Amino acid sequence: MKPVSSRSAGLLATLLFALPVLYLFSYGPYVFLANRGWLGPLDGPLVQLLWWFYFPVVLLTNLVPGMRDVLRWYVSFWIG
Numbered sequence: 001m002k003p004v005s006s007r008s009a010g011l012l013a014t015l016l017f018a019l020p021v022l023y024l025f026s027y028g029p030y031v032f033l034a035n036r037g038w039l040g041p042l043d044g045p046l047v048q049l050l051w052w053f054y055f056p057v058v059l060l061t062n063l064v065p066g067m068r069d070v071l072r073w074y075v076s077f078w079i080g
Contacts (some may be wrong), residue, residue: 060067 032059061071
């Protein structure tokens with residue numbers, strides 16, 4: 001059996017720990033603000049798109065070492 005590379009281990013750790021934690025941290029404030037009506041007219045599809053996709057990607061790429069390479073590979077894999 002081959003040993004696991006540090007890059008694979010880092011990716012696995014990111015998927016198992018960082019993504020769920022990031023999801024909870026982004027989900028909690030959004031629901032808190034939306035339930036109180038504090039988002040008002042800002043609670044539209046564009047804000048939800050930014051909240052759920054843009055902010056987590058920015059946080060991941062800045063907090064997790066090597067995550068930019070993983071995201072670059074992921075985008076090139078799906079786009080071509």
